[in-house]
Amino acid sequence: MNDDAIFADLIALGAIKCVGIDANTNEKLYTFTPKIKDLMPDLYNQHLNNVNHEIMVLWEKGYLDLDLFSDEPIVSITSKALNLSEIDKLSEEEQWSLNEIKRVLLSGNI
Known part of the structure; x- marks a missing residue:
């Protein structure tokens, strides 16, 4: 599984969530949720x-x-x-x- 697929799975599982947009790059900013501790x-x-x-x-x-x-x-x-x-x-x-x-x-x- 490639990094993009892993990232998408972690979002779907609720282990990563979007928290905003970087003011300099306009890229989405993500953070881990407590679920990441158990999943990875x-x-x-x-x-x-x-x-x-x-x-x-x-x-x-x-x-x-x-x-x-x-x-x-x-x-x-x-x-x-x-x-x-x-x-x-x-x-x-x-x-x-x-x-x-x-x-x-x-x-x-x-």
């Missing part, structure tokens, strides 16, 4: 590791605050994450990650 645990774990890495990078650079002492770690954005001249200092990938974190925090889907 390796992919879920890889994704979780990538997200955790990006959060740590943005925290180290001062764009995020982390409360690691609560039962569930709490992530919040700093004023630096709202400053366009500071955001421009990030790589394209880091900017994308920061925008995704903002989107998720604003949506309340954490």
